[in-house]
Amino acid sequence: MVLVTGFEPFGGDSFNPSGEIALALDGLQLAGQPVRGLVLPCVFGQSLVALRRALRRNRPALVICLGLAGGRNCFSLERVAINVNDARIPDNAGASPVDEAIVSKGPVGYWSTLPIKAIRAAWEEAGFAAEISQTAGTFVCNHVFYGLMRSLARSGGRGGFVHVPPASEGMGLDRMVRAVEMAIEVSFSISQDLRVSGGALS
Ligand code: PCA
Numbered sequence: 001m002v003l004v005t006g007f008e009p010f011g012g013d014s015f016n017p018s019g020e021i022a023l024a025l026d027g028l029q030l031a032g033q034p035v036r037g038l039v040l041p042c043v044f045g046q047s048l049v050a051l052r053r054a055l056r057r058n059r060p061a062l063v064i065c066l067g068l069a070g071g072r073n074c075f076s077l078e079r080v081a082i083n084v085n086d087a088r089i090p091d092n093a094g095a096s097p098v099d100e101a102i103v104s105k106g107p108v109g110y111w112s113t114l115p116i117k118a119i120r121a122a123w124e125e126a127g128f129a130a131e132i133s134q135t136a137g138t139f140v141c142n143h144v145f146y147g148l149m150r151s152l153a154r155s156g157g158r159g160g161f162v163h164v165p166p167a168s169e170g171m172g173l174d175r176m177v178r179a180v181e182m183a184i185e186v187s188f189s190i191s192q193d194l195r196v197s198g199g200a201l202s
């Protein structure tokens with residue numbers, strides 16, 4: 001099965017497209033796989049408790065976690081999760097950890113195991129603006145991404161994290177749902193990612 005997660009609204013917003021996309025995909029069948037959609041709390045710790053419970057129950061072959069990146073204008077395929085919580089704003093339980101490890105003595109980072117270059121190529125061909133992102137930030141999205149990849153490293157299964165832009169006139173919820181469906185289809189249709197640059201100059 002495929003697990004897709006998104007988040008509840010945070011930071012004073014009343015809407016988070018990532019959670020709505022997960023709900024829209026819940027119950028569908030894609031690439032021959034049942035899809036389960038789940039909305040995670042935007043809370044350090046609790047978000048990972050909910051994710052791990054879903055991983056244990058469902059043993060997904062593929063997991064795509066989604067979050068909103070308010071300041072970005074296209075889909076961002078995250079390359080790497082890093083072992084730090086450093087919150088610029090409080091999470092939905094009021095916590096603002098600074099410079100804390102997610103897992104003490106855990107590795108510095110984990111790579112996404114999604115075929116991020118192939119997904120970007122498929123998206124661009126279909127007219128979705130997309131980029132490879134070198135950081136998922138240090139807030140709850142990166143926290144969930146790190147916990148996800150640590151769990152998958154043990155249990156097996158592929159996964160990663162995608163930041164979505166705010167919904168807009170040209171990019172409504174329907175198009176976003178279609179983009180995530182495509183990411184799922186591409187992930188099952190290839191075994192090796194494309195070898196093209198997704199790098200950035202600093
Ligand atoms: N975006 C936040 C957390 C929840 C969400 O949707 C982030 O980028 O960390």
